[in-house]
Amino acid sequence: MAELPGGQESVSARHNAGLHRFALLTAGATFLLLIAGALVTSNDAGLAVPDWPLSYGTWMPPMVGNIVYEHGHRLVATSVGLLTIALAVWLGLREPRRWVRRLGLLALAAVALQGILGGLTVLYLLPRPVSIAHASLAQLFFCLTVSLAVFTGPGWIRQTPRVTDEGTPWLGRLCELTTVALFIQLVLGAAFRHQAIGVGPHLLGALAATVLIVWTSRRARAPHLPGEMRRPALLLLLLLVAQLLLGTGAYLARLAAVDSSQPTPSFVFFTAAHLAVGALLLATSAVLTLRCHRRLLRAAEFPSVSSAIQRATP
Amino acid sequence: MLLRKLLTGTTVLCLVILVGCSRGEEAAQPQPPPARPEGKSVDSATAATIQGRVLYQDGQPRRNRIRMAADAVCVQQHQGPVYSQEVALNDNGTLRYVFVYVKGQALAGYSFPTPTEPVVLDQRGCLYTPHVIGAQTNQEIKILNSDPTTHNIHPVPQNNREWNTSMPPNANPLVRSFPREEVMIPVKCNVHPWMKTYVGVVSHPFFTVTGEEGTFEISGLPPGDYTIVAWQEKFGTVEQTVTVGASETKVVDFSFTPGGSTD
Numbered sequence: 001m002a003e004l005p006g007g008q009e010s011v012s013a014r015h016n017a018g019l020h021r022f023a024l025l026t027a028g029a030t031f032l033l034l035i036a037g038a039l040v041t042s043n044d045a046g047l048a049v050p051d052w053p054l055s056y057g058t059w060m061p062p063m064v065g066n067i068v069y070e071h072g073h074r075l076v077a078t079s080v081g082l083l084t085i086a087l088a089v090w091l092g093l094r095e096p097r098r099w100v101r102r103l104g105l106l107a108l109a110a111v112a113l114q115g116i117l118g119g120l121t122v123l124y125l126l127p128r129p130v131s132i133a134h135a136s137l138a139q140l141f142f143c144l145t146v147s148l149a150v151f152t153g154p155g156w157i158r159q160t161p162r163v164t165d166e167g168t169p170w171l172g173r174l175c176e177l178t179t180v181a182l183f184i185q186l187v188l189g190a191a192f193r194h195q196a197i198g199v200g201p202h203l204l205g206a207l208a209a210t211v212l213i214v215w216t217s218r219r220a221r222a223p224h225l226p227g228e229m230r231r232p233a234l235l236l237l238l239l240l241v242a243q244l245l246l247g248t249g250a251y252l253a254r255l256a257a258v259d260s261s262q263p264t265p266s267f268v269f270f271t272a273a274h275l276a277v278g279a280l281l282l283a284t285s286a287v288l289t290l291r292c293h294r295r296l297l298r299a300a301e302f303p304s305v306s307s308a309i310q311r312a313t314p
Numbered sequence: 315m316l317l318r319k320l321l322t323g324t325t326v327l328c329l330v331i332l333v334g335c336s337r338g339e340e341a342a343q344p345q346p347p348p349a350r351p352e353g354k355s356v357d358s359a360t361a362a363t364i365q366g367r368v369l370y371q372d373g374q375p376r377r378n379r380i381r382m383a384a385d386a387v388c389v390q391q392h393q394g395p396v397y398s399q400e401v402a403l404n405d406n407g408t409l410r411y412v413f414v415y416v417k418g419q420a421l422a423g424y425s426f427p428t429p430t431e432p433v434v435l436d437q438r439g440c441l442y443t444p445h446v447i448g449a450q451t452n453q454e455i456k457i458l459n460s461d462p463t464t465h466n467i468h469p470v471p472q473n474n475r476e477w478n479t480s481m482p483p484n485a486n487p488l489v490r491s492f493p494r495e496e497v498m499i500p501v502k503c504n505v506h507p508w509m510k511t512y513v514g515v516v517s518h519p520f521f522t523v524t525g526e527e528g529t530f531e532i533s534g535l536p537p538g539d540y541t542i543v544a545w546q547e548k549f550g551t552v553e554q555t556v557t558v559g560a561s562e563t564k565v566v567d568f569s570f571t572p573g574g575s576t577d
Contacts, residue, residue: 048504050466050478062464062482064385065505125468125476261378261398262508 019090020152026083027145027283033080034138034279036073038272041135041193043263045069046126052119077115084111087148100151107144114141128196135190139183139282146283150290155228163224165292166299171219172292178212179285185209186278193271199251206247213240213281220288226295232288239281246274353425356536362558365531366566368412368524368544375401375572380508387463388440388506398508399445400548408528409546409570411446413498413514415521416532417541417553424536426518432456432489435511437465437481437503442511446547448521449513451495457481457488464505469513471499478504498545512547537562544568 040046045066055061055071063071084107091104117134124130150156165171185205191197213236220233250270257267378398382388402410432454436443440461449455459465459481467488468478474492481488492499492515503509514521522530532542537560545551549570558564 044507045504047468047478048466050468050480056464056480056482064387064463066384066507067464067505068384070504125478259376259378261380261400261510 014096015154015157016094016152017154019094020149020154022083022087022090023145023149023152026080026087027142027149029076029080029083030142030145031276031279033073033076034142035272035276036069036076037135037138038275039268040069040073042268042271043069046121046131049074049122052122074118077118081111081115084108084145087145091148095152097151100148103144103148103151107141107148110137110141110144114138126194128191128194131194132187132190132196135193136183136187139186139279142279143283143286146287147290150287156290156294160226160295162295162297163226164297164299165225167219167222170296170298171216172289172296172298174212174216174219175285175289175292178209178216179282179289181205181209181212182278182282182285186282189275189278193275206244209281210240210244213237213285216285216288220292228291229288229295232284232291235284236281236288239277239284243274243277243281246270246277250274353423355426356424356534358534360537360560361534362537362561363531363533363563364416364535364540364542364556364558364566365529365563366568367527367529368409368414368546369407369528369567369569370401370403370409371569371571375403377401382440382506382508385440385463385506387461391439391461396439396441399441401546402445404526404528406528408524410524410526410528411444411547412524412528412530412568412570413446413448413512413521413545414524414530414532414568415448415497415514415516415543415545416518416535417543418495418517420538420540421518421520421536424518426450428452429519434458435501435513436460437467437509440465440503440506440509442501442503442509444511444523446498446512446514446523448523449492449515450519451515451517452491452493454489454491455513457490459483459485465503465509466505467501468504469499469501471496474499474515497543514545542566544570546570 043066048066048070049055049061051057055067055074061067061071088104088108091101095101095104114134114137117130117137121127121131121134169177185202185208188197188202188205192199192202217233217237217240220229220236222230250267250273253264253267253270257264260267378400380396380398382392382396399411404410429450433447433449434456435447436458438460440463447455457467462483464480464482466478466480468476469492470476471492473494473496477490479488492513495515495517497514497516498512499515501511501513514523520532520535522532524530535558537558539555539557541553541555543551543553549572552568552570554566554568556564556566
């Protein structure tokens with residue numbers, strides 16, 4: 001098997017450019033699916049198609065009014081499902097690392113479960129726990145597809161020296177904490193959007209996530225760290241600024257739309273964009289976390305960079 | 315081997331769940347009416363009447379324009395701009411679509427047969443017509459789709475069963491009823507998010523919805539003390555207590571303002 005103790009793959013785990021590009025395509029399509037799902041919620045279109053898995057008893061209902069959003073979401077979801085099946089099969093046939101193949105299967109199971117949750121939300125008329133679970137699993141599934149793109153990429157497979165992080169807490173641990181906090185914040189956002197909670201917990205979550213992102217980004221942009229960490233760290237900061245602005249816009253648009261007889265365009269834009277940038281934040285943080293685990297050593301375990309390099313070199 | 319097993323397992327699981335969950339638009343069957351002891355009926359010789367008007371006290375309310383561009387068929391149904399019927403002000407300063415009814419406690423001991431005539435609710439011009447309706451418990455509500463476009467009709471009650479059914483163009487009328495009292499049940503079309511209507515369901519026939527004159531009349535009441543309630547979609551409810559004697563007619567007016575209501 002092409003694995004070494006400590007999670008190191010040997011050089012026999014070759015970069016498969018086609019597979020990597022396909023994993024990127026799947027992740028990109030999943031991001032579009034997230035936006036399509038956000039448009040369903042923002043336009044209050046979740047029940048515009050009362051049946052499932054068919055839509056008005058057919059595969060292609062009249063695309064009018066909010067049916068466009070709900071059925072469009074189903075079409076994109078079907079495409080992502082097919083892409084995920086193809087990716088899992090491709091990984092199963094061509095990927096030498098067993099844990100990556102298993103991750104492909106996990107993605108397949110996740111997308112199947114996600115489809116079922118989506119169906120249940122329709123059939124049981126948007127029960128909040130199911131709707132929130134559907135929204136949360138969407139974020140996890142996006143992270144899974146992004147992770148597969150990372151694991152199949154040349155940057156992950158290439159053997160490069162590892163560097164030591166001497167900070168406390170260890171940067172990898174800090175990134176993990178930030179990623180978990182961002183996921184919790186996205187779940188709180190989903191709960192607020194589906195009217196299960198007020199805005200208070202989501203605002204507190206935003207505060208915690210902001211502190212963690214700024215801290216993580218500052219640590220990960222240290223000059224001695226490689227560009228593959230500094231770049232996502234900078235991206236995290238930029239996305240955070242955009243997300244705070246979009247969150248404020250979404251809240252103001254929600255207040256302004258209280259008396260409106262239908263969702264306003266500004267409300268739809270801000271809420272959908274807020275969800276999309278939230279997903280990008282989570283995925284960026286997840287990528288940074290993975291790269292930390294791949295490229296960083298704990299100072300306590302490996303006191304010097306040279307010894308670390310020796311350990312990492314086969 | 316493991317890959318094949320997992321793929322097979324996932325496929326089987328999905329098929330089982332798909333088959334198990336796959337229900338189309340299951341008809342929400344009217345629930346059987348709760349058992350109700352037989353009570354006395356109203357003596358028409360002594361029946362009283364309560365009538366009045368529902369006034370709006372603050373000039374011209376702000377009207378929200380509806381954007382129907384999401385469905386070209388809806389746009390074609392109208393000549394000019396369409397406004398929300400949330401606050402419908404008549405020319406004489408009264409309000410249309412206010413549900414006025416008698417609170418039930420004073421009528422305990424009486425029983426009222428369920429009307430055989432259904433209440434008709436139409437979907438016309440991508441709006442509900444009328445905008446507010448009332449029905450007695452278990453009274454049939456006949457829902458029509460006069461539009462050449464697809465609607466779905468989705469009541470969101472608290473005390474009755476929620477359902478969601480599609481109505482394509484030329485669909486047969488849909489007949490439903492609500493077995494429990496509930497004021498008001500919001501009903502919406504998720505295809506056209508501006509489409510909303512409300513159904514007031516009470517266990518007796520003493521209710522009405524104000525029309526183009528903004529007046530109401532509740533007749534056939536047994537003499538007694540009553541609480542009359544007026545519900546308006548945006549402004550909420552206001553109550554007044556009234557005592558009517560045998561064959562008496564009392565006048566009760568209601569007033570609403572943007573900040574709430576005044577009796």
